Amino acid sequence: MTTVGDGVLVQANGLVKRFGEFTAVGGIDVAVRKGEAFGFLGPNGAGKSSTMRMVACVSPRTEGELSVLGMDPDRDGPRIRARLGVVPQLDNLDTELTVRQNLQVYGRYFGLSRATVRAKATELMEFAQLSERADDEVEPLSGGMKRRLTIARSLVNDPELLLLDEPTTGLDPQARHLLWDKLYRLKQQGVTLIITTHFMDEAEQLCDRLVVMDHSRIVAEGAPSALIKQYSTREVLELRFNPGEQQDALDNGVADLVERIEVLPDRLLLYTENGESTLETAHAKGIRPLSSLVRRSTLEDVFLRLTGRSLVD
Amino acid sequence: MSTTQTDTRVVSPLLRIAPTGMYARRARMLVERSVLVSRKMWLIILSGFFEPLFYLLAFQVGFGKLVETVQGPGGQTMSYVAFVAPALLASSAMNGAVYDSTFNIFFKMRYQRLYEGVLATPLGPLDIAMGEISWALVRGVLYAVAFFAVVSGMGLVTSPWALLMVPVAILIAFAFAAIGMAATTWIRSTTDFGLIQLVLIPMFLFSTTFFPLSVFPGAVQVIIQIFPLYHGVELMRGLATGVLDPSMLGHLAYLVVLAVVGMLVAARRLRVLLLR
Numbered sequence: 001m002t003t004v005g006d007g008v009l010v011q012a013n014g015l016v017k018r019f020g021e022f023t024a025v026g027g028i029d030v031a032v033r034k035g036e037a038f039g040f041l042g043p044n045g046a047g048k049s050s051t052m053r054m055v056a057c058v059s060p061r062t063e064g065e066l067s068v069l070g071m072d073p074d075r076d077g078p079r080i081r082a083r084l085g086v087v088p089q090l091d092n093l094d095t096e097l098t099v100r101q102n103l104q105v106y107g108r109y110f111g112l113s114r115a116t117v118r119a120k121a122t123e124l125m126e127f128a129q130l131s132e133r134a135d136d137e138v139e140p141l142s143g144g145m146k147r148r149l150t151i152a153r154s155l156v157n158d159p160e161l162l163l164l165d166e167p168t169t170g171l172d173p174q175a176r177h178l179l180w181d182k183l184y185r186l187k188q189q190g191v192t193l194i195i196t197t198h199f200m201d202e203a204e205q206l207c208d209r210l211v212v213m214d215h216s217r218i219v220a221e222g223a224p225s226a227l228i229k230q231y232s233t234r235e236v237l238e239l240r241f242n243p244g245e246q247q248d249a250l251d252n253g254v255a256d257l258v259e260r261i262e263v264l265p266d267r268l269l270l271y272t273e274n275g276e277s278t279l280e281t282a283h284a285k286g287i288r289p290l291s292s293l294v295r296r297s298t299l300e301d302v303f304l305r306l307t308g309r310s311l312v313d
Numbered sequence: 314m315s316t317t318q319t320d321t322r323v324v325s326p327l328l329r330i331a332p333t334g335m336y337a338r339r340a341r342m343l344v345e346r347s348v349l350v351s352r353k354m355w356l357i358i359l360s361g362f363f364e365p366l367f368y369l370l371a372f373q374v375g376f377g378k379l380v381e382t383v384q385g386p387g388g389q390t391m392s393y394v395a396f397v398a399p400a401l402l403a404s405s406a407m408n409g410a411v412y413d414s415t416f417n418i419f420f421k422m423r424y425q426r427l428y429e430g431v432l433a434t435p436l437g438p439l440d441i442a443m444g445e446i447s448w449a450l451v452r453g454v455l456y457a458v459a460f461f462a463v464v465s466g467m468g469l470v471t472s473p474w475a476l477l478m479v480p481v482a483i484l485i486a487f488a489f490a491a492i493g494m495a496a497t498t499w500i501r502s503t504t505d506f507g508l509i510q511l512v513l514i515p516m517f518l519f520s521t522t523f524f525p526l527s528v529f530p531g532a533v534q535v536i537i538q539i540f541p542l543y544h545g546v547e548l549m550r551g552l553a554t555g556v557l558d559p560s561m562l563g564h565l566a567y568l569v570v571l572a573v574v575g576m577l578v579a580a581r582r583l584r585v586l587l588l589r
Contacts (some may be wrong), residue, residue: 021588057334058432058588077334086433095352105349108342148433157434247474299373 007034007067009161009192010055016063017050024050026216032161037183037193039203039210041299043307046213048196049089052165055194056086069161082110085159085191089166091146093138093153098133099125103153110157120156127182128152144175151182153250158174162186164195168202180205200300224299231305232297233259235275239268239282239289249287255283272296334588335580336439343431343444344451358452361412362459365405369463374398384525386547387556395469399549400477400522402460402495403485406453407517407542409485409522415509419500428587438583442576446490453486454479464553472555481552485545488568491575492541498582516542521550541571 003304009090010032017025025047027275032038053059057077066073068080094102100121106181107117125131128148133141141149147167154162167183183206187193197203203210204224212220212227220227237258241249246268254268255261257278262269272278275294351358377394385391421427428441457479464470470478496509519529520542526534537543544564551561 056433058429060588078337078437082435084433088429088433090426092430094346094427094430095425096353097346101349105342106430106434108345109339109431109436111339112437153430257338284402 008032009034010038010194012051012055012064013066014064015051015061017047017054017059018062022186023216025054028211028213028218030211030218032192032194033188034160034192035187036208037187037195038204039207040194040196041198041203041210041303042196042213042215043198046307047216048213049165051213051261052163052194052196053275056084056163057081080158083160085154085157085162087150087154087162087164087170091150093146095138096102098135098137099130099141099149102138102149103156106153107156110155117156124152124155124208125164127155129178140176144178145172147179147231148173148182151179155186159191161192161194166191166196168197168199176202180273182256192210200298200303204299210224210308212303219306227302228297228299231272234297235271236295236297236301237270237275237278238293238295239270239273239287240266240291241268242290244291245290249289252285252287254282254285256285257285262288269301271301323396335437335584336443337435337437338440338445339436340447342436343441344448347445347448347451361405361409361452365401365456365460366463369394369398369399369467373467377538384552385554386558387554389554389556391554392469394467395471395553396550397523398464398467398469399478399522400455400520400546401410401554402407402464404517404520404522404542404543404548405456405460406482406485407425407489407545408513409452409456410488410490411493411513413452414446414490415497415500415506416492418445418497419503419506422497422586425574427454428583432587437580438588439580441583442494442580446487446494446576446579449490449493450486451484452573453483453490457482457486470553472553474552474555474557476478477552478549481545481548484565484568484572485542487519488541488545488571488575491572491579493575495575495578495582498579498586516540521546527542532581541568 008031010030012028013031014027014029015025016023016027028047028051028224030051040051042048054061054066054073057068057073057080068081071080073080076294094105097105103124104117104120107120108114112120122131125134128151130145130149130152133145138146138149151164151167164183168179171179180202183193183260193206195202207224208212209223210221210227211218220231222230239249239254246263249268250263254270258272260271262271270278279292279294315412358547372394377392379395382390382395383393385396431441431551432438461475461479461482493509500506519537520540521537526543531536544567548561548564551557
């Protein structure tokens with residue numbers, strides 16, 4: 001078993017969380033190393049948030065082993081939490097306080113002195129681009145601002161490990177990119193990040209390594225590029241047909257051109273190393289799609305292959 | 314390192330029975346937060362002082378004219394206003410504490426999700442329970458001192474023992490804040506607050522606030538003696554008139570037990586609800 005000695009901040013072995021009969025996390029093994037950005041990817045209800053809550057020491061595990069910063073959450077919860085930053089899925093900012101007060105009061109919960117939290121609040125408002133709203137109430141802030149404030153708040157104790165549960169859900173593209181930028185900067189400063197998300201682009205952008213969870217278990221693990229290599233091909237050829245003609249193409253043997261094909265109601269996805277040459281071969285075979293698109297495989301292809309296309313919840 | 318720091322400090326036996334992670338000895342940070350918030354709601358806080366004052370006025374100019382004197386705790390004759398005043402102090406301590414620990418706590422727990430944020434820090438459920446209950450006490454102290462000043466100014470207290478009414482008011486606030494907060498953890502929606510009113514109103518009216526226990530038939534007397542406010546009122550009235558009785562220790566013990574049990578139950582329930 002790995003210990004903190006080799007730079008592992010979070011180590012889970014056979015980690016299980018049950019709520020009565022319901023199994024939220026069904027025995028997972030994870031190791032998050034110091035300085036990396038680690039992702040939990042999965043559809044809603046896959047067990048990502050339950051895992052995060054156990055790591056954050058706010059949900060006791062049902063079974064298995066869990067070590068966070070080299071300590072046992074069951075025994076050393078407060079001591080671990082003192083060194084964590086947590087960005088919950090739903091903002092729980094203190095709506096009775098101003099932006100500045102939110103940061104200061106939160107710092108006080110960590111036992112920081114008044115002088116320290118004053119300086120810290122100023123610094124973090126700068127970081128989160130909220131200095132101009134310092135003395136405003138929290139409620140009228142936009143979703144993106146609240147999210148930035150929540151992230152700023154999670155940094156008040158200079159955490160070694162930052163847990164972000166769906167940090168950009170519900171934000172517009174501008175706000176998301178701004179947040180990603182902030183997270184990059186933190187990573188560069190050496191903060192270890194654990195992120196749950198169901199946005200593939202977010203995972204590809206931010207994560208050095210990730211696990212894909214489905215139905216409370218881990219179904220794949222690796223770097224985004226390695227996962228794409230392992231579970232998908234380099235490129236994907238998408239073919240669209242006139243209504244009714246898709247079946248003709250299938251009868252014509254379009255599936256034989258590639259190792260794997262996915263038949264969707266409106267198009268065919270051909271997984272191939274070289275999209276252009278596959279398209280030429282298809283043309284040569286007399287297959288005439290209405291339109292064609294060659295693109296690189298993404299994490300989304302991996303995700304959908306692993307977790308299926310049907311709705312989970 | 315913080316590791317050794319926590320182990321060497323002296324922990325009271327009461328807190329030692331709490332499971333690890335329940336208490337980080339930083340309950341005062343929640344009080345700090347409440348002080349910050351209260352700056353914006355000073356008017357609401359001030360209003361808590363006027364409530365018992367209005368009652369007192371009603372009795373001074375109204376009832377006092379109809380019922381001039383009654384028999385006090387020691388069998389002595391006393392003015393009706395002087396009879397009611399200590400009870401009003403007790404019930405205002407109760408009302409302030411209950412308001413703070415029910416509506417406010419419910420809002421913070423269910424809608425603002427404040428405690429979820431707090432529990433992501435080293436603080437535990439007992440820190441929250443103690444911090445929030447302590448704030449109810451701070452308010453209770455302010456009201457008690459102000460009301461006491463008015464009552465003594467009106468010449469309604471006749472004994473130096475009456476000075477002890479202030480700490481008793483704090484104990485009453487503590488007890489009601491604790492059971493109020495514990496009860497709130499079972500509340501599912503705002504309509505359930507009707508149930509709390511259903512308990513509070515008869516308690517306010519019948520806890521010998523306005524008339525002595527002897528007017529009730531025997532069986533009802535037993536029920537009245539279960540009311541926590543009854544014990545508060547009896548203590549207050551005894552101190553105001555300087556008629557001391559060993560039974561006052563029993564009243565005191567009842568309120569202390571209620572305060573401690575309420576606080577521990579509240580902390581435990583917060584853990585069950587929020588640390589799942």
